[in-house]
Amino acid sequence: MTPFAYARATTLDDAVTMGAGDRTMFLGGGTNLVDLMRERLAQPDRLIDVSALPAAIAETGDGALMIGAAVRNTALAEHPLVRSRYPMLSRAILAGASAQIRNMATVGGNLLQRTRCTYFYDAEGSRCNKREPGAGCDARDGFNRIHAVLGASDACVATHPSDMCVALSALDAVVHVAGPQGHRTLPLVDLHRLPGDRPDRDTVLTPGELVTAVELPPLRFGANSTYRKVRDRSSYAFALVSVAAAVEMAGDRIGDVRIAFGGVAHKPWRALTAEAMLRGGPATAQAFLAAGQAEFADAQPLRDNGFKPALATRTLAAVLGALTTGDAA
Numbered sequence: 001m002t003p004f005a006y007a008r009a010t011t012l013d014d015a016v017t018m019g020a021g022d023r024t025m026f027l028g029g030g031t032n033l034v035d036l037m038r039e040r041l042a043q044p045d046r047l048i049d050v051s052a053l054p055a056a057i058a059e060t061g062d063g064a065l066m067i068g069a070a071v072r073n074t075a076l077a078e079h080p081l082v083r084s085r086y087p088m089l090s091r092a093i094l095a096g097a098s099a100q101i102r103n104m105a106t107v108g109g110n111l112l113q114r115t116r117c118t119y120f121y122d123a124e125g126s127r128c129n130k131r132e133p134g135a136g137c138d139a140r141d142g143f144n145r146i147h148a149v150l151g152a153s154d155a156c157v158a159t160h161p162s163d164m165c166v167a168l169s170a171l172d173a174v175v176h177v178a179g180p181q182g183h184r185t186l187p188l189v190d191l192h193r194l195p196g197d198r199p200d201r202d203t204v205l206t207p208g209e210l211v212t213a214v215e216l217p218p219l220r221f222g223a224n225s226t227y228r229k230v231r232d233r234s235s236y237a238f239a240l241v242s243v244a245a246a247v248e249m250a251g252d253r254i255g256d257v258r259i260a261f262g263g264v265a266h267k268p269w270r271a272l273t274a275e276a277m278l279r280g281g282p283a284t285a286q287a288f289l290a291a292g293q294a295e296f297a298d299a300q301p302l303r304d305n306g307f308k309p310a311l312a313t314r315t316l317a318a319v320l321g322a323l324t325t326g327d328a329a
Contacts, residue, residue, distance in 0.1 A: 002037070005046040009053065012212060016178050018048045019208045026050050026210055028070060028106035031097070032113040039121060041114075041131060050210065051106065057081070063218035069108030069211045073164065074099070076107060086216060088225035088244045089167040095229045096163035098236050108211040111165060111175070111191065114202060115158040115266075116238050117147070129155045130199040145304040146240060150296070151265040156199030157302060159263055160192060161238050166262035167227055169270050170244040173216055179209030188214070192267035199266070221248035221256060226328040228319050229262070230311060239263035241312045247283075247323040254278050254324070261295075261312055271295045274316070283324040288317035 009015035019026060023045035027033060036042035055070040057079050065081055076082060077093035093102065119126040119139045127136035139147055139157050147157040165188065173188040191203050205211075225246035231237040242262035248255040257278045259271035274291035281287050292313030299309045322328040 002040060002043045004037075004044050006049065007046065008049040012053060012178055012210075015048055015050050015053065015210055016180065016208065018046075019210060020180060021046065022207060024048060024208070026108075028109035029072070029104040030109075031101050031105045032109060036114065039123060041121065041123060050108075053212075055106075060215075065216040067107055067214045067216065069106060069111075069213055071107045073097075073102040073105045073107065073110060076164075077102070084223060086167070086171060086219070086222045086225065088222075088227045088246060089164065089171065089216075092163040092167035092227040092229075092242075092244060095227060095242070107164075107214055110162055111168075111188075111211055111214070112203065112205075113162060116161045117158040118143075120158060130158060130195075133198065133200050140302065143304060144302040146238065146263070147302055147305055148265050149299040149301045149305060149308045150261075150269055151194040151267070152300065153195045153197065153199070155197050156195035156266065158195070158199065158266060159238075160265065160267050162268065163227070163229060163239065163242060163262060165192070165268045166242055166260045167244040168214065168216075169268040170225075170246060170258040170260035171216055171219060171222065172258070173214050175211060176213040176215060177205065177209050178212050179206060181206070183212075185215075189268070189270050195266050219246065219258070222246055224248065224323055224328070225258075226319060226323060228315055230315055241308055241315055243312070243315050243319045245316070245319050245323060247320060249283065249324060250280075252283060254281055254283050257320075259316065261316075264296075264299075264308055264312055271316075273297075278320075283320070285317055285321060288320045289313055292316040 025044040027047045027049045053070045055068045077090045083090045120128045126138045227244045229239045229242040239262045244260045246258045261269040274295040277291040296309035
């Protein structure tokens with residue numbers, strides 16, 4: 001690990017002031033950043049510890065839920081309002097990592113974690129454009145079973161690892177950010193970038209910007225939601241495919257719906273095509289499968305992950321079937 005300076009921020013203003021500098025990074029729970037530093041994939045000159053900033057979960061006047069970036073993942077998953085209003089989010093968090101990691105990891109850190117692509121972590125033996133722009137991507141012709149089938153590029157086929165972010169994408173979450181230029185908000189679906197020719201840039205955040213909170217807008221049918229993760233083993237494994245979905249019924253038809261996929265792209269994938277096909281339509285297995293197939297019509301599977309579009313489509317159909325018949329609990 002490369003030597004670095006350390007400072008602890010006690011207020012947001014302090015964090016923003018101390019966070020200035022190209023080689024300064026913010027430290028929350030450290031469950032991803034410390035690993036990256038040990039592997040010398042992240043080599044900051046200075047760490048600003050922001051874990052002491054306010055870690056509150058509070059309801060706003062309009063019924064939204066404001067979640068501080070320093071809130072631990074376990075606390076968020078167990079919060080009564082999250083469990084009752086947004087069960088997909090609670091289930092997504094509990095599907096990720098181990099209990100020990102969830103107890104340490106923060107909401108802000110979860111949003112900003114980096115890919116778990118094995119070629120990214122293999123700094124000594126593999127080429128990776130995310131790690132070293134212009135070096136090449138060994139994953140494209142390597143073992144790419146876990147890699148992206150949507151939104152990838154010639155430069156990068158890595159997937160985003162977060163379960164929590166998939167649920168937040170489906171829930172239309174809004175990210176609050178502070179930095180040298182002041183405060184701003186942006187939809188979570190716009191926070192993460194597709195790789196293009198700059199896969200080293202995971203998000204649209206500018207240098208020195210810090211995630212301060214995540215806002216969940218009220219969703220009248222959020223309680224009828226769930227998260228399903230398909231993985232190689234039953235615990236502590238990243239998703240091959242995951243689905244976060246919420247459904248509102250209007251008689252025997254779908255009144256409204258929210259869907260996002262994980263494990264298929266460089267960012268949590270909001271399924272806008274599938275949603276549009278399903279709204280107002282019949283709640284049938286045929287309709288669910290058709291919507292999934294339409295969402296993955298432009299998929300570009302690699303040698304080892306050609307199963308993903310069909311697996312994602314079947315998983316979506318199973319999740320929607322459970323939500324529309326009341327069997328999702």
